[in-house]
Amino acid sequence: MSAAATVFVIDDDPSVRTALVRVLRSAGLQAVAYGSAQEYIEAYDPARRGCLVLDVAMPDIGGLDLQSMLRRKSAAPPIVFLSGHAELSDGIQAMKGGAVEFLTKPVEDAALLVAVQAAIEKDKADEAAREEMEQTRRRLATLTPRELEVLRHVLSGMLNKQIAAKLGTVEKTIKVHRSRVMEKMQVSSLAELVRMATRAGIVAAPALPARGVSTG
Amino acid sequence: MEPVLVPVVWSLIAGACFTLGTVYLIAWLNDVGEREHLAFLVLAMSMGALTLFELAIMRAATPQQAGQLIRWAHVPTATAVLSIVAFLHFYIGSRWPWVGVAACVLRLAALALNFYFEPNLSYVALTGLERITLFGETAVVPVGEPNPWMRVAGLSTVLLLVFAVDSTLTGLRKNTPVERRRGLLIGGSVVLLVLLSALTSALVHAGIIRSVYLFAGPAFVLVLAMSIELGADTVRSLHVSALLKQSETDLKTANEQIERERAFLRQVIDTMPGLLFAKDRRGAFTLANRAVADLYGCPVDQLLGRTDADLNVRAEEVSHFRADDLAVMDSREQRFIPEEQVTGADGRTRWLMTMKVPIVDSTGAADQVLGSSVDITARKMAELEVEQQRNELAHLSRVTMLSELSGSLTHELNQPLTAILSNAQAALRFLAADEPNLDELREILSDIVSDDRRAGEVIRGLRLMLKRGETRQEAFDANELVRDVLKLVRGDVLNAGVALSVDLAPTLPMLSGDRVQLQQVLLNLIVNGCESMSQMARRRRRLHVTTLLTEGPGVRVGVSDEGTGIPAGDLERVFEPFFTTKPQGLGLGLAVCRRIIAAHGGRLWADNNPVGGATFFFFLPDPRERKVS
Numbered sequence: 082m083s084a085a086a087t088v089f090v091i092d093d094d095p096s097v098r099t100a101l102v103r104v105l106r107s108a109g110l111q112a113v114a115y116g117s118a119q120e121y122i123e124a125y126d127p128a129r130r131g132c133l134v135l136d137v138a139m140p141d142i143g144g145l146d147l148q149s150m151l152r153r154k155s156a157a158p159p160i161v162f163l164s165g166h167a168e169l170s171d172g173i174q175a176m177k178g179g180a181v182e183f184l185t186k187p188v189e190d191a192a193l194l195v196a197v198q199a200a201i202e203k204d205k206a207d208e209a210a211r212e213e214m215e216q217t218r219r220r221l222a223t224l225t226p227r228e229l230e231v232l233r234h235v236l237s238g239m240l241n242k243q244i245a246a247k248l249g250t251v252e253k254t255i256k257v258h259r260s261r262v263m264e265k266m267q268v269s270s271l272a273e274l275v276r277m278a279t280r281a282g283i284v285a286a287p288a289l290p291a292r293g294v295s296t297g
Numbered sequence: 298m299e300p301v302l303v304p305v306v307w308s309l310i311a312g313a314c315f316t317l318g319t320v321y322l323i324a325w326l327n328d329v330g331e332r333e334h335l336a337f338l339v340l341a342m343s344m345g346a347l348t349l350f351e352l353a354i355m356r357a358a359t360p361q362q363a364g365q366l367i368r369w370a371h372v373p374t375a376t377a378v379l380s381i382v383a384f385l386h387f388y389i390g391s392r393w394p395w396v397g398v399a400a401c402v403l404r405l406a407a408l409a410l411n412f413y414f415e416p417n418l419s420y421v422a423l424t425g426l427e428r429i430t431l432f433g434e435t436a437v438v439p440v441g442e443p444n445p446w447m448r449v450a451g452l453s454t455v456l457l458l459v460f461a462v463d464s465t466l467t468g469l470r471k472n473t474p475v476e477r478r479r480g481l482l483i484g485g486s487v488v489l490l491v492l493l494s495a496l497t498s499a500l501v502h503a504g505i506i507r508s509v510y511l512f513a514g515p516a517f518v519l520v521l522a523m524s525i526e527l528g529a530d531t532v533r534s535l536h537v538s539a540l541l542k543q544s545e546t547d548l549k550t551a552n553e554q555i556e557r558e559r560a561f562l563r564q565v566i567d568t569m570p571g572l573l574f575a576k577d578r579r580g581a582f583t584l585a586n587r588a589v590a591d592l593y594g595c596p597v598d599q600l601l602g603r604t605d606a607d608l609n610v611r612a613e614e615v616s617h618f619r620a621d622d623l624a625v626m627d628s629r630e631q632r633f634i635p636e637e638q639v640t641g642a643d644g645r646t647r648w649l650m651t652m653k654v655p656i657v658d659s660t661g662a663a664d665q666v667l668g669s670s671v672d673i674t675a676r677k678m679a680e681l682e683v684e685q686q687r688n689e690l691a692h693l694s695r696v697t698m699l700s701e702l703s704g705s706l707t708h709e710l711n712q713p714l715t716a717i718l719s720n721a722q723a724a725l726r727f728l729a730a731d732e733p734n735l736d737e738l739r740e741i742l743s744d745i746v747s748d749d750r751r752a753g754e755v756i757r758g759l760r761l762m763l764k765r766g767e768t769r770q771e772a773f774d775a776n777e778l779v780r781d782v783l784k785l786v787r788g789d790v791l792n793a794g795v796a797l798s799v800d801l802a803p804t805l806p807m808l809s810g811d812r813v814q815l816q817q818v819l820l821n822l823i824v825n826g827c828e829s830m831s832q833m834a835r836r837r838r839r840l841h842v843t844t845l846l847t848e849g850p851g852v853r854v855g856v857s858d859e860g861t862g863i864p865a866g867d868l869e870r871v872f873e874p875f876f877t878t879k880p881q882g883l884g885l886g887l888a889v890c891r892r893i894i895a896a897h898g899g900r901l902w903a904d905n906n907p908v909g910g911a912t913f914f915f916f917l918p919d920p921r922e923r924k925v926s
Contacts, residue, residue: 187711
């Protein structure tokens with residue numbers, strides 16, 4: 082199981098970040114404070130899950146800069162922005178970049194905690210999705226090339242008979258391959274297999290039938 | 298030989314005498330007061346009559362006839378004597394009038410005796426007629442025994458002679474040449490006549506010479522002399538009357554000319570678009586043109602004698618006019634009023650530019666004031682509009698400055714406010730826990746306190762933030778700076794009813810700094826000064842701007858008002874941000890000003906004037922000196 086979520090508070094104003102940390106801690110959250118984006122990047126540990134409470138206006142690397150930097154990383158934490166003045170353009174940019182919330186200072190504790198909670202949930206969901214994909218990929222890696230080929234045909238909706246014809250073998254052989262795939266992918270039904278494959282992004286669904294039709 | 302010449306000559310003389318007499322009769326009837334005219338006409342008539350009697354005697358047929366004629370000839374003789382006396386007395390004058398009176402009395406007595414004696418006063422008895430030759434012609438003269446009572450007439454003649462001589466001398470002593478000539482001519486003639494007549498009549502009477510009396514000649518000479526003299530008078534009077542007539546004509550022409558000029562002047566002053574008027578010490582109009590009449594909605598003739606107070610409903614305008622009028626009359630100096638208001642009968646208020654000049658009389662006193670005004674309402678309205686636009690612009694720029702300020706203000710204030718809110722809310726949450734961590738709560742509270750202080754410092758540090766703005770350094774002249782700002786605020790100051798005076802140092806070193814900012818400082822000080830006097834009577838609102846070269850070295854600019862001054866304890870506080878006495882003021886003006894001046898290496902301070910009001914000074918150092926030191 083992953084450790085408890087951490088809230089990373091990044092603000093150049095020490096008293097503000099201390100106060101914010103206190104609010105978060107008072108709600109039972111784990112919070113860490115950084116005085117600048119640079120500090121956070123240096124201490125960045127993808128294993129530590131959680132979310133960011135990020136000040137927009139900071140010297141050197143601003144909040145929005147940090148957001149775009151993090152987006153390039155695989156497991157970017159969700160961000161709750163805080164801003165001194167509610168500049169609409171900043172807000173739009175932040176939301177487009179996937180921010181959970183854009184709050185103005187001074188911020189009400191309730192609003193902050195709701196946003197942080199939502200961000201943590203989102204992080205958890207993201208984490209779960211990443212986890213699932215990772216698992217799927219691992220299972221896919223155990224498949225033989227033949228099994229992988231059968232899987233792709235199955236996912237494209239072809240019947241065993243059709244697949245056998247396609248691969249130049251008998252239906253029985255295909256059946257064996259198919260049950261091996263189900264076993265290795267640890268699924269019990271075709272629907273489950275499709276869902277997993279879709280999440281993992283390995284379904285190139287339109288390509289397979291097209292090929293099938295043209296050859297069939 | 299039948300006589301021709303003598304009757305003709307004698308008749309001519311008599312005719313001439315009568316003619317002259319008639320002329321003077323007419324003259325006397327025209328003006329009965331002219332007594333010398335009466336005397337002369339009687340004399341002329343008497344002489345004419347005497348001449349005719351003489352002619353008749355010369356042609357007498359019998360001694361009795363001659364005697365009768367001689368008796369009646371005494372009548373014109375007497376009237377002649379009387380008229381001569383009267384004429385001399387009235388025309389020339391005499392020192393001894395009684396001599397003349399005596400001569401007259403004696404002559405009248407002689408006339409009375411003349412009619413008492415037979416045949417007359419001259420002769421006791423006439424014995425015959427003797428033929429003589431006169432101018433080659435025959436004439437008769439009576440022959441008889443002379444009457445001894447004739448001496449009465451002789452004595453009268455002597456007195457007449459004395460009176461005539463005295464009158465002549467009196468005339469010769471007179472001052473004017475005309476009077477002296479008159480004395481000589483008339484008096485002399487009379488003397489000559491009387492002498493001749495007396496001599497001839499005495500000689501004839503005594504029988505020494507055989508001749509007629511020959512009164513005609515001297516009589517004619519006398520009448521001629523007198524008529525010449527009187528004629529000269531007539532000529533003179535004619536001349537005078539001609540002159541009079543001429544002067545009457547001239548006067549009429551002059552009057553017409555004056556009337557024309559008056560009408561033209563009236564037309565000029567009525568046509569001129571400006572207001573023209575004169576008022577006396579009471580304030581009553583003594584002159585007004587149509588523009589004034591139109592303004593007050595009252596005909597010009599009804600305007601005269603009335604005052605502004607009778608015509609203008611705005612008491613404050615009237616009192617201004619009155620004060621200016623009296624000041625001009627008292628000082629006897631003209632006064633220029635660049636802007637003043639007047640409300641007309643239609644209730645509209647106009648702006649006037651007025652010049653008032655004292656009307657000084659010959660004694661040097663000024664009891665009237667002449668005024669001339671031009672309606673500058675249109676220009677003023679345009680100015681006010683520009684003014685309003687400028688105000689709006691100034692307001693806008695203030696708003697802009699404030700909004701710029703508020704950007705940094707919110708940022709700087711937001712941080713502590715955010716910390717305070719979050720800390721407080723965190724504390725509340727910790728308190729809700731079962732066992733609150735008191736150390737942590739204490740820490741939070743002390744953080745709240747320090748953040749609150751920090752917020753206060755942010756506000757107090759606002760003026761420092763202004764320093765962050767870019768400043769441009771350029772060389773400038775402080776006097777020029779003052780003049781530029783005065784140009785800018787002229788309208789404001791005028792509208793505030795403040796009289797502005799300026800006292801600039803003749804030569805000042807060039808200073809270095811941000812002109813616009815320094816202008817803003819001066820503008821601020823001037824506007825503040827005007828506002829500080831807004832509750833005072835208009836007359837007492839005076840603002841004084843000075844520049845001075847001072848030790849430092851540098852330039853000191855002063856803005857003095859005559860308001861209520863600043864409480865001693867507030868002299869320094871007025872420069873603190875958010876210190877204000879104005880209900881709508883933010884209290885940033887002077888703080889910002891001080892910051893600007895300090896940024897220029899100068900100093901801004903306030904002082905109360907000894908006579909009342911406050912002065913704001915700012916000192917700016919001479920940049921050359923700063924480099925040297």
